[in-house]
Amino acid sequence: MKKLIQLWKFLTRRFILFLLCFVLPILIGWFMYEIFSASIPKNLPIGFVDLDNTTTSADVRFSINASPTMYIHTYYTSIAQAKQDLATAKIYALAIIPRNFQQDIYLGKGACIALYYNAQFVLIGKALNSAFAQVIGTLNAQQSVAHNLIADQDMKLALSKAMPIFSQIIPLYNANNNYAQFLLTLLLPCMLQILSALAMVQLLKNRPYSFKSLFIRYIGNSCVFLIWGICMLLFLKNLGYELRGSLGLLIMGLTILMLGINGVVVFLQSILLDIKKSIGVIAVYTAPSLAFAGVTYPQNSMNLIALIWSKFLPISSFMELYVQQANYGGSVSGAMHILLQMCIFLIFFVLGSIIYTQRKTQ
Known part of the structure; x- marks a missing residue:
């Protein structure tokens, strides 16, 4: 409890960080839901x-x-x-x-x-x-x-x-053509990815001079947004959207997603050591998530450059996992294959840690 109180005081003293971790996830999530709450275009x-x-x-x-x-x-x-x-x-x-x-x-x-x-x-x-x-x-x-x-x-x-020929057209996986189900399941994870990355930059504003300090910030920020991610999954399930697969596998995917995107931020900040430059690079890196995640525009129709950019975003692999588990109830082996692909992004934290360590000794 003492540690939690210290963490709360730490966050409340940093308004922007508090905003990113506790206020914006609720406000942006509510705003997105209100926009698409009608589900389908009417009148x-x-x-x-x-x-x-x-x-x-x-x-x-x-x-x-x-x-x-x-x-x-x-x-x-x-x-x-x-x-x-x-x-x-x-x-x-x-x-x-x-x-x-x-x-x-x-x-x-x-x-x-x-x-x-x-x-x-x-x-x-x-x-x-x-x-x-x-x-x-x-x-x-x-x-x-x-x-x-x-x-x-x-x-x-x-x-x-x-009418000599009668058609039997059966829609699968979103039978009501619910645009909220189509868009919210993509917009909310993209929002969490961007907010988590920005919060990680704020945590690295003061340069960590030990691996322990860096690791605590990395794990702490990842845990905060993992909790928001679990709330998101429960919220989508409560709305009645399909969840035919394993909730546990999706939580594992969210965990790796948050660790992966925060690891990329650690790596970039360890090189740039400038919060303004890091925010700019991360904005360029994460902003196109909606277009390159493979939901609004299929990956098999992308050109080589777009496909490489898509694969370089951890959200793309997570959305592949989400669609496989939520819509199709995919196999565990298929899910594990995607999770292993996502683990590649964890390497960035290792590289960032090494760079920070090397600069400390210099």
Whole structure:
């Protein structure tokens, strides 16, 4: 208890370190959760141009508003009128019903509904594209069933003619397309990696003159963020996200992740001996974690430079372990292989310790 009190006094005297270790993990974690708590994009505003004004175009309008993904925010009389709102993201898409829409359907000529959407917002664009495709598919089925029902006077026969092939598409590992599950499981570990690295730099602000002093700072900082990491895993599990594998293996991965990233910091600081330069280098090193971790962009599609950078980040191996254990319930042998790969980062602490020792004797 005396040691804990001394540690608490030590941290409270260093405001930035206290902020990094105890305040920012909660604030940033809460902020990220609040951003993605809706789980999936809903009620995205779009524009609507109806150049036909018939009962069929009214059905299209009703189907769009019935979709949980989008709703008609503004009605326009022309494309030019909607151009500015689309460019400023007041609306994310514009649906256009052409003239003679109903007439072309009744004559069997085929009718076209245009959808212009802002593909700059990749997530929103994909959600709107998928939702609009479902709306068009439903309308096509309704029209086909109606025509066949007039000819056959039998609902089952009319339905089988309208849709001769039924698809059975079964989503695995995040069946609800929950974007929070997809992003939080990556953002929170990346946040912990960056905060742990910055806290380690702060601990090395005063140069350690013994291996014991260096080791205590290294292990102490790693333990603090390991505890936050375990809280993160329990939080994700409490949200109902998959955890088909071993929680113990994930905790082992978190332990090596924190020891590895802190070891890299020790190595860099032992060379630079300048906190400002070290923070700059660590920022460059850890900031691209989100892009190179292999979740938002697959590693097998990266070029050689990106792949090397990805492998040089301990978070990449941890995310591989997390996906294997949480989503797939992978084997212990596969997990151990990843953990052994992560152990390479522990070498940096050994090298940093040697450099500090050599400089002490000089």
